[in-house]
Each structure stands twice: as structure tokens, then as C-alpha cells.
Amino acid sequence: xxxxxxxxxxxxxxxxxxxxxxxxxxxxxxxxxxxxxxxxxxxxxxxxxxxxxxxxxxxxxxxxxxxxxxxxxxxxxxxxxxxxxxxxxxxxxxxxxxxxxxxxxxxxxxxxxxxxxxxxxxxxxxxxxxxxxxxxxxxxxxxxxxxxxxxxxxxxxxxxxxxxxxxxxxxxxxxxxxxxxxxxxxxxxxxxxxxxxxxxxxxxxxxxxxxxxxxxxxxxxxxxxxxxxxxxxxxxxxxxxxxxxxxxxxxxxxxxxxxxxxxxxxxxxxxxxxxxxxxxxxxxxxxxxxxxxxxxxxxxxxxxxxxxxxxxxxxxxxxxxxxxxxxxxxxxxxxxxxxxxxxxxxxxxxxxxxxxxxxxxxxxxxxxxxxxxxxxxxxxxxxxxxxxxxxx
Numbered sequence: 001x002x003x004x005x006x007x008x009x010x011x012x013x014x015x016x017x018x019x020x021x022x023x024x025x026x027x028x029x030x031x032x033x034x035x036x037x038x039x040x041x042x043x044x045x046x047x048x049x050x051x052x053x054x055x056x057x058x059x060x061x062x063x064x065x066x067x068x069x070x071x072x073x074x075x076x077x078x079x080x081x082x083x084x085x086x087x088x089x090x091x092x093x094x095x096x097x098x099x100x101x102x103x104x105x106x107x108x109x110x111x112x113x114x115x116x117x118x119x120x121x122x123x124x125x126x127x128x129x130x131x132x133x134x135x136x137x138x139x140x141x142x143x144x145x146x147x148x149x150x151x152x153x154x155x156x157x158x159x160x161x162x163x164x165x166x167x168x169x170x171x172x173x174x175x176x177x178x179x180x181x182x183x184x185x186x187x188x189x190x191x192x193x194x195x196x197x198x199x200x201x202x203x204x205x206x207x208x209x210x211x212x213x214x215x216x217x218x219x220x221x222x223x224x225x226x227x228x229x230x231x232x233x234x235x236x237x238x239x240x241x242x243x244x245x246x247x248x249x250x251x252x253x254x255x256x257x258x259x260x261x262x263x264x265x266x267x268x269x270x271x272x273x274x275x276x277x278x279x280x281x282x283x284x285x286x287x288x289x290x291x292x293x294x295x296x297x298x299x300x301x302x303x304x305x306x307x308x309x310x311x312x313x314x315x316x317x318x319x320x321x322x323x324x325x326x327x328x329x330x331x332x333x334x335x336x337x338x339x340x341x342x343x344x345x346x347x348x349x350x351x352x353x354x355x356x357x358x359x360x361x362x363x364x365x366x367x368x369x370x371x372x373x374x375x376x377x378x379x380x381x382x383x384x385x386x387x388x389x390x391x392x
Contacts, residue, residue: 004038005366008085011070011078011095011117014043015057018259021117021285022095022172028175032355034059037362038095040089042081044069074098086110091362095119097136098145106143107146114364116147118161118169119281141165149365154282156303170361173308175351176288182266192267194229195254199226200270200298200326203264203286204241204278211277211300213238216246218322225326226266227275228253269293269349272334276305276313284306288349294342296334312340 009026011308015087017027030039036291039060043266045053046068054062063084067077078099086106091113094100098118107114118140144150144161150169152158155244161169184195204210212229219227233239233254258264274295278284279302288307290297299305301315316322 001045003015004029004036005091005362006038006040006089006091007362008081008089008090009039009041009060009093009095010081011069011098012041012043013047014062014064018047019069021322023094024285025174026179028178028351029355029358030058030060032351033359034343036359039244042085044077058158063114077100079094080304082106086112091115093117093358093362094143094147097139097143098137100146100170101135103142103146113148115149115151115365116143117151117153117172119153119166131160144169149361151361152282154304157282170357172354172361173283173349174285174288174350175287176290176292176345176352178269179261179265179289179292181269181293182262184266186274188263188266192253194226194228195266195270196348197226198224198272199228200273201230201268202275202277203230203365204270206236206242207234208238209278209280211279212242215277216242216252218319218326219250219252220246221313222326223249223251225272226251226253228271229378230253230255230258230264230267232257233384248255265293268295271295273298274331278302278305280304288345291341291345292349294338296337296343297341298322307354309341310344311342312385313337353363 009029012022012026014023015027015030017023017281026041032037032042032163041062043062043064045064045066048064053064056062063082063369065077067073068079069077070212074096074177074220075098078094079102082092082094082099082102089112093115096119097116099117103114140196144165150161150167151172152161152169153173155171158169158171171198189195202215204212206212212231215227215229231239233256246252247254254279268290274290275286276287276290276297278287279300281303284304285306287297287299291309296315297309298307299313299315301317303312303340306315314325316325
């Protein structure tokens with residue numbers, strides 16, 4: 001029996017998932033790949049109380065680092081996780097570039113293989129100051145130049161890596177089929193009175209690049225449909241300002257972060273329309289999830305969102321375009337758009353497809369050689385039937 005490859009997964013808050021996109025990715029990679037690989041997942045000791053900390057989950061070993069996985073501490077968190085993983089793991093799958101500033105040194109000293117998912121151009125996000133952006137850009141450069149394999153989650157991001165660094169990357173997106181239709185629970189109507197009415201929904205962090213202000217400005221003038229935005233309103237200055245400015249409108253519902261996936265799916269799956277305002281990053285998990293729920297998508301017009309939806313969604317660049325789309329919506333158009341989104345999601349954005357792509361990449365890196373530096377661009381992530389069988 002062949003010995004399982006030991007893989008350390010670094011850069012997420014941890015599992016079971018209780019936070020965001022990378023966490024959901026790790027959650028389902030473990031569920032799909034723990035039988036094929038010896039997985040060790042690094043988790044934030046700040047995010048899991050002592051009584052919540054498991055030594056093993058779904059066949060993966062869990063290690064806790066006593067730092068936050070996000071924000072300024074993410075650099076030390078990732079570096080300490082990598083140093084620990086280098087003791088026992090053959091492959092390090094690193095999510096994000098924060099700790100990659102040390103990658104050139106690690107490559108000189110250690111023989112292990114590094115696979116880096118560079119996320120979505122973190123250095124471009126408006127929330128970062130000048131120094132933070134310079135640091136993240138430098139870390140991204142180190143990741144691309146010194147990793148054995150780079151993963152990008154969107155074709156536009158893959159093209160960026162090819163043009164900026166003359167380097168290839170493996171295109172692997174996210175799955176969204178863990179979400180599902182949830183019928184309206186009448187007992188929750190007092191808390192969510194918009195259920196059963198026409199409403200648009202959006203799930204996003206309260207950051208400027210997610211265009212919450214633009215969307216709220218339009219709905220402050222347009223009251224033919226309720227607006228529901230689920231966000232961490234009180235966690236950021238931007239969120240608190242928006243709540244103070246728009247929270248008094250009766251048809252606008254600014255809902256705090258929902259940890260219960262069943263309730264979140266209820267709000268999303270019964271919505272008339274899903275609004276996606278993300279302007280930074282690659283393939284966004286919340287967009288893929290909305291597509292899997294068969295929701296019509298009205299998205300901010302950036303290349304990442306066009307690639308994710310194969311140009312089949314509706315797009316807006318400003319308040320005027322958004323208002324115009326809302327005024328022109330019809331039940332037939334919404335139904336057709338929802339069907340298109342669902343079809344795309346089932347073909348490209350399922351965890352079976354994503355896990356198979358990661359498994360193939362891990363085996364290829366272990367077998368060597370690494371990618372050529374000559375960029376080869378792909379389209380949407382390929383469905384499972386289009387992928388070659390991975391050797392076991």
C-alpha cells in the first residue's frame with residue numbers, strides 16, 4: 001500500500017469552518033481528500049475556544065497557533081505554521097501570501113514542496129494603507145517566484161500572473177454546492193419580516209471595495225424591492241457609518257453576520273435577486289454560492305465577476321446603471337438568469353471538481369517537475385468529466 005503524502009494546509013482560520021472563503025475551502029478539501037492524503041490543518045487558537053479545539057477532524061490532524069489568522073498577525077501566523085509543518089509534511093499548501101515573505105529562505109533550507117494559492121490581489125484592497133499594500137505586493141512577488149506551484153482562482157487572476165510575472169498558474173476556483181434551498185420558517189418572520197416579499201440580498205464584509213455604499217444609495221431612492229445586506233456592520237468604521245446613514249429606511253434591512261448556515265441559506269435562497277458588489281479579488285465564494293442557489297445575479301462590473309459568471313450575469317458600474325437594471329427587471333428575465341447561474345455552478349463550481357483539481361496538483365508537484373515559466377491560460381474551471389484521472 002502506497003504511503004499517503006503528508007500535506008500541511010496553512011493560512012485559514014481553521015476547521016470546522018466558521019469564518020469565510022478559505023475556511024470553507026479547507027473544510028471541503030478535508031472532507032474530500034482526507035482519505036487520499038495525510039492532512040494536517042493549521043488553525044487559529046484565537047478563533048477556537050479551548051473546549052472547541054479538536055485534535056482531529058474528519059481524518060485530518062489539527063494544529064493550533066496562538067495568533068489571529070487575519071490582519072497584521074497573519075504574517076507571523078502563516079510563518080509559524082509553515083515552520084511547524086516543515087517538521088513533518090512533504091507538501092505545504094499555503095492559502096494567501098502574507099507569510100511568503102520568508103519563502104526564498106525556506107526554499108534554500110528545506111526540500112519540501114510549496115503550493116501557494118495567492119488569493120485575489122490582496123494588496124489592491126482599499127482597506128490597506130500604503131505600507132501594507134507594498135508589503136503584500138512584495139509577498140505576492142515572492143510567492144510567485146519561489147513556489148513550486150501557484151494556484152489562481154479566476155482566469156483574470158491567472159492572466160495577471162502571466163502578464164505581471166511571466167509565470168504559469170493552476171486555475172482552481174471554489175465550490176458552492178454545500179449551500180441549498182431552505183424553505184421559509186414562519187417562526188423566523190418576526191426577525192426577518194422581508195421573507196415572503198420581493199427582496200434583493202447581499203452577503204459581504206463591510207469594506208469599501210464591496211460597494212455597499214453604492215448599493216445602499218440606490219435603494220434609498222428605490223423602494224419597489226426590499227434590500228437585505230448581511231455584514232459585520234459593527235466591526236469596521238465603514239460599516240458603522242453606513243448603518244448610521246441608511247439603517248432608518250423601512251425597506252432596507254442591515255442584518256448582522258449570521259453564523260447559522262441554515263438561516264443564511266434561507267435568506268439567500270428565497271431572495272428575488274442576489275447583488276454582488278465585490279470589486280477586488282478573484283472568484284468570490286459568496287458569488288459562487290449564490291449561483292449554486294440558482295439566484296439571478298446583478299454584479300459589479302469587473303473582470304473577475306464577468307469571468308466567474310461567464311458574462312451571463314447582469315452588470316453595473318455606477319448607481320445609474322444599477323437603478324436602470326432594477327427598473328427593467330421582469331419575472332421572466334429573473335427566471336432565465338437564475339437558471340443560467342445554476343447551470344454554470346453545477347458544471348464548474350462543485351467541491352468534487354475543486355478537490356479533484358487540488359489532489360491532481362499535489363501529486364504532480366510531488367512527482368515533479370514543476371510548471372514551466374511560460375504562461376498557459378485556461379478558461380473556466382473544467383468540470384469533473386473533463387479532468388484526467390489522477391493516479392492513486
